[in-house]
Amino acid sequence: GAGVSQTPSNKVTEKGKYVELRCDPISGHTALYWYRQSLGQGPEFLIYFQGTGAADDSGLPNDRFFAVRPEGSVSTLKIQRTERGDSAVYLCASSSVGGEAFFGQGTRLTVV
């Protein structure tokens, strides 16, 4: 597609459930980023992929959060045993080497 695509756009889940958030980057972009944005705040870095490997996962808040990018394109952010504090907009961005990062529209996750 022309831009970064994130699905679903909205996700409501019950506390304790497992969720997967998907990101389709711009074709050919080798770098992929996940950010989390809470209401009234700027995005907060979670993880950065260069190709298939996680080059930096220092932003993942705890071991309930995990992300994969098995073929160097689509990425999935996985959250286990969701908590109400996980509610936020999860943003994905992609870029070419040294290029501008383009963001998707985000997935709004609500944990009830």
Add this chain to the structure above:
Amino acid sequence: GQQLNQSPQSMFIQEGEDVSMNCTSSSIFNTWLWYKQDPGEGPVLLIALYKAGELTSNGRLTAQFGITRKDSFLNISASIPSDVGIYFCAGQKNSNYQLIWGAGTKLIIKP
């Protein structure tokens, strides 16, 4: 996590007025970026600054990379209704690496 100090938090202005917002940090950054985010959308890059002291314009927008590499400002001249939104600064220490963000400046234009 770490965030940049962005001010003001919000601005109420009349159409046609000039706008100024800034970001400061205790850390040095090699790149400063300014984004705009509309409701329900991801941030969109407005201006990128790569060199200390650099002054760059994009239409009615002008941004500067501070000499100390610890601050940046964004000016919008002659504001129009479509300028409404939230503006974020972001700093980057290395290319293709994580961005550190400000909390945003919400721009509201009074009718």
